[in-house]
Amino acid sequence: MEVDFALIGHQESWRAAADVLAVLRGPAHTPLPEEEIKDILPWIPPRAVCHVEVRSITGARARGLYIDSFIPPDRLEAAYVHENITRVRLAAAYASNAKAKIVSLGGFSSILIEGNFDQLPERRDSLFTTGNTLTVGFIVQGIQKMCLLAGRELRRSTLLIVGATGDVGSGCARCLAPTVRRVLLNARNVERLRRLGAELAAEGIGVEIATNLERFSTAADVVICAASLASPSLLLNRIAPEAIVCDAGYPKNLSASAEMPGARVFFGGLGQVTGGMRFAPDFRGILNRHPFPDVVQGCLLEAMALALEGRFEPFSQGRGFITPEKVDEIRTIAARHGIYLAPLYNGAGPLEDDLDCPMDCGRTVAG
Amino acid sequence: MTEMSKSQCRNDGVPCSGGVIESLIRPGCTATERESLSPSAPIWQDVLAQAVTGELLAAMNYTSLSEICDDPAEIADALEHAEGERGHATAFAAEGRKIGVEVIDNVNARHWKRLREVFLGCIAERDFVGCLVVQEIMLESFAVASYARVAMEAPGSLGKTFARIAAEEEEHVDHAMAILRAERALDPQHFDDKVHRLHLDVMTTLAKMLAKECKDGHCEVCHESCVKPSLSEVSLSAAELRGASLRQYLKTLDALGLPGEVTLGWVAQLPV
Numbered sequence: 253m254e255v256d257f258a259l260i261g262h263q264e265s266w267r268a269a270a271d272v273l274a275v276l277r278g279p280a281h282t283p284l285p286e287e288e289i290k291d292i293l294p295w296i297p298p299r300a301v302c303h304v305e306v307r308s309i310t311g312a313r314a315r316g317l318y319i320d321s322f323i324p325p326d327r328l329e330a331a332y333v334h335e336n337i338t339r340v341r342l343a344a345a346y347a348s349n350a351k352a353k354i355v356s357l358g359g360f361s362s363i364l365i366e367g368n369f370d371q372l373p374e375r376r377d378s379l380f381t382t383g384n385t386l387t388v389g390f391i392v393q394g395i396q397k398m399c400l401l402a403g404r405e406l407r408r409s410t411l412l413i414v415g416a417t418g419d420v421g422s423g424c425a426r427c428l429a430p431t432v433r434r435v436l437l438n439a440r441n442v443e444r445l446r447r448l449g450a451e452l453a454a455e456g457i458g459v460e461i462a463t464n465l466e467r468f469s470t471a472a473d474v475v476i477c478a479a480s481l482a483s484p485s486l487l488l489n490r491i492a493p494e495a496i497v498c499d500a501g502y503p504k505n506l507s508a509s510a511e512m513p514g515a516r517v518f519f520g521g522l523g524q525v526t527g528g529m530r531f532a533p534d535f536r537g538i539l540n541r542h543p544f545p546d547v548v549q550g551c552l553l554e555a556m557a558l559a560l561e562g563r564f565e566p567f568s569q570g571r572g573f574i575t576p577e578k579v580d581e582i583r584t585i586a587a588r589h590g591i592y593l594a595p596l597y598n599g600a601g602p603l604e605d606d607l608d609c610p611m612d613c614g615r616t617v618a619g
Numbered sequence: 620m621t622e623m624s625k626s627q628c629r630n631d632g633v634p635c636s637g638g639v640i641e642s643l644i645r646p647g648c649t650a651t652e653r654e655s656l657s658p659s660a661p662i663w664q665d666v667l668a669q670a671v672t673g674e675l676l677a678a679m680n681y682t683s684l685s686e687i688c689d690d691p692a693e694i695a696d697a698l699e700h701a702e703g704e705r706g707h708a709t710a711f712a713a714e715g716r717k718i719g720v721e722v723i724d725n726v727n728a729r730h731w732k733r734l735r736e737v738f739l740g741c742i743a744e745r746d747f748v749g750c751l752v753v754q755e756i757m758l759e760s761f762a763v764a765s766y767a768r769v770a771m772e773a774p775g776s777l778g779k780t781f782a783r784i785a786a787e788e789e790e791h792v793d794h795a796m797a798i799l800r801a802e803r804a805l806d807p808q809h810f811d812d813k814v815h816r817l818h819l820d821v822m823t824t825l826a827k828m829l830a831k832e833c834k835d836g837h838c839e840v841c842h843e844s845c846v847k848p849s850l851s852e853v854s855l856s857a858a859e860l861r862g863a864s865l866r867q868y869l870k871t872l873d874a875l876g877l878p879g880e881v882t883l884g885w886v887a888q889l890p891v
Contacts, residue, residue: 276887288891291831295862296886297869299879317880346879533884 256559257316258352264503298343307527309590314559328482356555383551388423412472415479417444423574477505526590664720665846674708728839755795764867826889829861
């Protein structure tokens with residue numbers, strides 16, 4: 253079978269991993285208890301889990317593989333970085349052996365590799381993209397849509413980006429900073445923060461940087477959480493009432509115990525394939541655990557969009573190279589094939605039912 | 620009496636359920652040797668008993684294989700392998716004597732017997748490829764991975780012997796891989812169906828052997844109670860031996876060219 257694209261991912265929780273194994277075991281076998289799954293999963297070598305077919309609204313189709321690196325959900329911390337890079341490299345080699353033409357690196361896979369593309373296997377058959385440009389596109393579009401729904405003017409807003417120096421965070425900063433009143437950049441690496449802050453300030457944008465969220469002079473009313481956290485552990489205790497908060501992490505950034513009364517939280521960076529998708533075996537709702545059909549992370553959708561377009565190129569590589577122009581380009585490609593911003597939702601369910609959404613506001617291609 | 624670990628049994632010098640501890644010390648062992656017997660010796664005794672039994676079974680399998688070969692070179696090769704496996708069994712038994720324990724073997728123990736029956740089924744059908752799949756892909760994956768894991772924890776020459784034999788078994792697998800890859804190239808679907816059929820028998824049995832608990836009762840190889848709960852005393856566990864073995868098996872199937880998403884499903888369906 254010709255493999256147009258491959259998607260490299262991992263499960264963000266033991267619950268998600270259990271569901272994947274339950275499908276693999278099939279209905280004739282009882283699901284494994286979580287303790288057994290914790291014993292088994294770390295030993296599974298990276299490999300394809302299922303075939304994926306994606307359909308464009310133009311009628312084009314692309315076929316691919318979902319490859320799981322089987323990084324155990326409790327081993328996403330820095331202590332396991334070498335083990336996890338090895339897993340991603342093996343998953344990448346698997347994709348290359350399958351002769352996938354374009355390969356997306358989902359979740360932590362891209363975080364591990366974005367600064368180390370030279371560690372990927374050297375095969376001319378497969379090209380790799382982090383997929384981060386389309387993720388940024390959907391985060392930006394989600395913020396714009398949420399502001400529209402909430403009757404908020406983005407240009408009057410103070411935008412806080414947590415994880416601002418990462419590939420996704422810096423891409424969001426470059427796209428949104430010119431459209432807001434002030435930008436607060438937060439990350440762990442102060443040198444990178446200074447560089448990004450200086451870059452934006454040179455454009456005449458009001459910027460503050462801080463490694464500690466408490467240090468900012470003002471409270472943000474629009475927040476993007478794009479930090480690479482091993483588990484949902486972020487507490488945002490200094491944001492404006494009724495702030496719009498986009499949790500764009502995978503795994504999610506926001507702690508379940510984060511108290512943000514009045515905040516409008518949504519999960520960002522997600523797109524929906526309106527032409528439809530098919531998994532074999534049927535992993536619908538298992539690999540893409542969202543309340544709407546055919547919703548997938550933007551980073552994975554980037555490879556699908558490029559495959560549907562027949563543009564097999566390393567669209568997103570390295571860290572810090574995402575520009576508004578590149579974001580517009582990939583969103584235009586995606587939209588041409590019916591891949592749009594997914595309906596907004598959060599842990600409590602869909603958000604747009606309660607809000608008056610202008611027709612097709614999520615499908616506007618322009619930024 | 621509450622269940623106690625194998626090392627507790629030995630140190631306390633009290634009867635264990637189903638026997639007495641002296642049964643694990645080799646006849647002729649001197650008093651000094653008994654005193655210096657490591658608390659973990661009874662654990663290694665059972666680990667070695669499984670290894671010796673597996674090696675003897677492999678020797679029997681290669682001898683049987685030689686009987687369905689037509690080519691004199693293949694016959695000689697199979698008999699040489701059989702001899703090599705007997706040598707491994709002898710080496711493991713010698714390691715047992717070094718730590719003062721008698722290593723028993725039991726190729727008629729329920730799980731090993733079942734594995735032998737599957738192999739003999741292939742022999743009856745003169746299915747040379749089936750024999751290689753059972754012995755080289757399934758049983759050797761189990762041996763290579765578990766020996767290598769044991770070698771990391773076993774002390775002194777015991778560890779070195781496990782490491783050496785793991786490496787030698789891996790060479791066997793390499794030899795068979797070339798034959799099996801060529802066979803698969805002729806008719807991949809037919810080949811994969813055969814592997815799956817054998818997987819259901821052989822790997823289900825191996826999975827039961829590697830399960831954290833022996834749900835079918837005593838394995839008939841451990842000298843007393845099941846060794847698995849005591850493995851943590853020598854920094855091993857049944858779960859990691861199973862994990863390492865199944866990982867090796869999946870990698871071997873990958874190297875043969877079987878689709879990874881298919882073999883993942885096979886392994887996911889094994890008993891735990």
